[in-house]
Amino acid sequence: MAKPTDLVQGTLDLLILRTLELQPMHGWGIAQRIRQVSKDVLQVNQGALYPALHRLEQQGWIRAKWGDSENNRRAKYYSLTPDGTKYLRQEQAQWKRLSLAIDLVLETP
Amino acid sequence: MRWHHKFSLRLRSLFRKNKAELDLSEELRFHLQNQIDEFVAQGMHPQEARRAALKSLGGVEQIKEECRDARQVNFIDNFLQDIRFGLRMLRRSPGFSMLAILCLTLGIGANAAVFSWIEGILFRPYPAVTHQERLVAVGGTSRGEARGTPLSWPDYLDLERSCTLCETTFVSKITGTTLSIGDRAERTIGSIVSANYFDVIGVHPILGRGFLPGEDVGQSAHPVAVISYKLWQGRFEGDPAIVGKTQRLNGVIHTIIGVAPEGFYGTFVGWGMNFWVPASMEDIFEAGGYKLEDRGARWIEAYARLKPGVTLAQAQQEFAVISGRLEAEYPTTNRGRAIRLWPLWQTPFNNAGTLLPTLQIMLAVVVFVLVIACANVGNLLLVRSFARRHEMSVRLAVGAGRARLWKQLLTEGLVLALFGAAGGLLVAYWCRHLLVLLFPARAGVQMHLTGELDWRVLALCAGVCLLTTILLGVVPAMQAGKIDLANALKMEASGVVGGRHRAWVRSGLVLVQVSLSFILLVAAGLLVQSLLRVRTTSPGFTTRRVETTAVDLVSGGYDATRAETFREALLERARALPGVESAAFARMIPLSYGSFSSSPIAVDGYEPPQEESPTVEYNEVGPDYFVTIGIPLVAGREFTRADDEKAALVCVVNETMAARYWQARSPLGDRVQVKGRWLTVVGVAKDSKYSSVREQPKPFFYVPIRQNLIASGTLHIRTPLAPQVMATAIAREVRALDGNLAPYEVITLQEQLDRSTSPQMVAVTLVAVLGGLALLLAAIGLYGVMSYSVSQSTRELGLRMALGAGASNLLRLVLTRGLALTGAGVLLGAATALLLTRLLGNLLYKVSPRDPLAFGSAFAVMITASLAACFWPAWRATRTDPARVLRD
Secondary structure (H helix, E strand, O other): OOOOOHHHHHHHHHHHHHHHHHOOEEHHHHHHHHHHHOOOOOOOOHHHHHHHHHHHHHOOOEEEEEEEOOOOOEEEEEEEOHHHHHHHHHHHHHHHHHHHHHHHHHHOO | OOHHHHHHHHHHHHHOHHHHHHHHHHHHHHHHHHHHHHHHHOOOOHHHHHHHHHHHHOOHHHHHHHHHHHOOHHHHHHHHHHHHHHHHHHHHOHHHHHHHHHHHHHHHHHHHHHHHHHHHHHHOOOOOOOOHHHEEEEEEEEOOOOOOEOEOHHHHHHHHHHOOOEEEEEEEEEEEEEEEEOOEEEEEEEEEEOOOHHHHHOOOOOEEOOOOOOOOOOOOOOOEEEEOHHHHHHOOOOOOOOOOOEEEEOOEEEEEEEEOOOOOOOOOOEEEOOEEEEHHHHHHHOOOOOOOOOOOOOOEOEEEEEOOOOOHHHHHHHHHHHHHHHHHHOHHHHOOEEEEEEEHHHOOOOHHHHHHHHHHHHHHHHHHHHHHHHHHHHHHHHHHHHHOHHHHHHHHHOOOOHHHHHHHHHHHHHHHHHHHHHHHHHHHHHOOOHHHHHOOOOOOOEEEOOOOOOHHHHHHHHHHHHHHHHHHHHHHHHHHHOOOHHHHHHOOOOOOOOHHHHHHHHHHHHHHHHHHHHHHHHHHHHHHHHHHHHHHOOOOOOOOOEEEEEEOOOOOOOOHHHHHHHHHHHHHHHHHOOOOOEEEEEOOOOOOOOOOEEEEEEEOOOOOOOOOOOEEEEEEEOOOHHHHHOOOEEEEOOOOOOOOOOOOOEEEEEHHHHHHHHOOOOOOOOEEEEOOEEEEEEEEEOOOOOOOOOOOOOOEEEEEHHHOOOOOOEEEEEOOOOHHHHHHHHHHHHHHHOOOOOEOOOEEHHHHHHHHOHHHHHHHHHHHHHHHHHHHHHHHHHHHHHHHHHHHOHHHHHHHHHOOOOHHHHHHHHHHHHHHHHHHHHHHHHHHHHHHHHHHHHHOOOOOOOOHHHHHHHHHHHHHHHHHHHHHHHHHHHOOOHHHHHHO
């Protein structure tokens, strides 16, 4: 299985962190939410989602806790740590700068 | 990032693996359930929904693996797994493991032992002394001579005052005395030191004090002594009130002011010091009287500790400036003299210098042994890697990356190397005191040559271990890398793939072993011959029938006049003993550590060149000396009883001195000025060896004892009787003259010569032992290769037999193969040895580095060993049953 490229991987991290900023969520929920918010444009590859979650946890940006889901199943809920919030701010700013720059290039006649 | 948080996470994943795995499964199951629910909600049949959900998730196991990777568990996990696997492999073939670990233990152990000796003897030779890394030895040189000489006290003081790059300097000059405590008299050694000694080396007496500033000033002004812990415990029975008590040393009452801590041996490589006295007591312990104000009397050995960051070259430069100034200021004493420094491991005035070449050779030798051991284990691994080829192929087939395979093989090498290193460190630990055991014991001297297993040695051993690992892992890994998957799996049964290549590698390894051990055998042969030559070459005097002993009259309280009377009386009694052919006194015996008297000389009718201020060593000898010791006179006469204080002053010169200062003329009747007095030459003696068997002929002369009163002297006796017999007789005579005195041990001059050449003896022993070890390892390697190749070619052998080859043909066939391998190794070894043996340099004596005898005997030994190693496989080849082989 091909590994996602760095850009995609970085973007996925950003999307996950942003989603978790709103409320703690399990893996399934994160995927659903990203899909809904992006109006079905962004389909998160499940095979990439879980390794990404484990990596983010390993790096200390999110932490996991077991809880009950809406349909009463045991689910692993991830939440943002203070370090994670800091990192998210950084990455958001970085992303905005990047997309602005790309817009500029694309839209300058 | 919070490292402890991360760390605990990682630990959790490592040790609570089951929990982590369960979590992971449950997390993915939850995802799957939700997906199924969604598909069912969209109207799918539950069965179908499940299949679709699984498909959309991708491979569950793969995701799990990636999650584990994300947790970075795998790296450590794989490593542990490999180690466990490596250990299991070792357990499964204990024969192989024992042999491999034994080889590595010997290889690494020999290295660790030599490292520890080098550390403990050359680099950190003085236990308990602080900042040894900045310590240097300080001595003098005279123009045109490379040899280091002692310094004079005034020169040392000037150096101490003007050196800006030295943090501190101190003096430590070896001396000896006879300790009489109770009814036991015993020779012991100590140091004459500057007053700052204990302060600057950072050693604090455990009782009492060190020396005070100023205690090294004046003539016999401060009779105080610090004693060693060993002396305190041994001879003073650990007396807690020892400080303040007195002890007679060399006839003078000294106050004991301190006890040095345990584990401090002084600052003289090789020998442990037992007492220390300040330099002001010099005239009590040194021959030649009071020398602290005599710039021409060179007797001290000094050390300096450089300031941090100062290089040897910078300090040397400053020393040169200082000695240049002294030379200009005091031309009469200092012309042609310089002060220089040596790093500790090249110290010219103790056993470091004599052991340096030995240890250098040892270092090369043990590296050879290690390589041979590695080659042996490499061969064993190759055999095993053949057996494991199937395993490797399967691993590759089920998806292990080659990198993963390499990692596994290296880890297995590491496991072996770690066992070897552990064993090796044990070997080094046991060998710490081995060097001391190799040196012959001598009365009154505690040898201290101990290996030091400190962190530097451990780090070096770790490096060796790592190197070994790579050497061991690389061979099988190369093989693994070559596996052609399809072929390997297909043709597993016949086992031909890579056979030729493998055989080549194995033969190559044996070749290396044979050639390296051949080199070691040549070196051992050369050293043995040198030692024999050193010990059998005549030093210019009789060695076997001359015995020497001495009585310490100074410690007995005799002054020079009383000592002379005592010696006369003892000589009378000795001559009257049955079996004594002749007897004589002399101040020094040849080839001993002590130094001869020396003096600048002037010769009638000889004009020295501007730069030269001839200084010649001499010995004070009694009547009959030359007859007794067996040095022939080529002209003139020897001293008689008539050459006493009332007669004309005379001397006997040696041939080299006669040739240098009188050229073609006869020196007889001419005069020489020594220490301000004119002596008439009455005889010319043949050259002999004075300080070392290896020295070049040098000018030397003799003066009569009666005209140069000395306090101490050595009795020389020419007799065919054994030293033990003589010892009893002499002891009886000495006691008859003075009940308080006892003579030292009686030894022959041959014994003295053997002792003076003991470093060579040690080098020979060590190189011979390691050479033998290397030969054994190489023979094992050869045996392994030959028996393996026989077992692999049973089909060929059987065929040959079936076609009519007899047992002797097969025997010859296999032996020829083995000998061809040996022959190639010997050729390679001989070519390398021709280049390398000259590095033995100083250790060789009257033996060419290309000595045919050494090469020839190494060749004979090697061929014999390889015949022995090949014989068993060859014999097995003749046992091949052609019928069975062909049927199979």
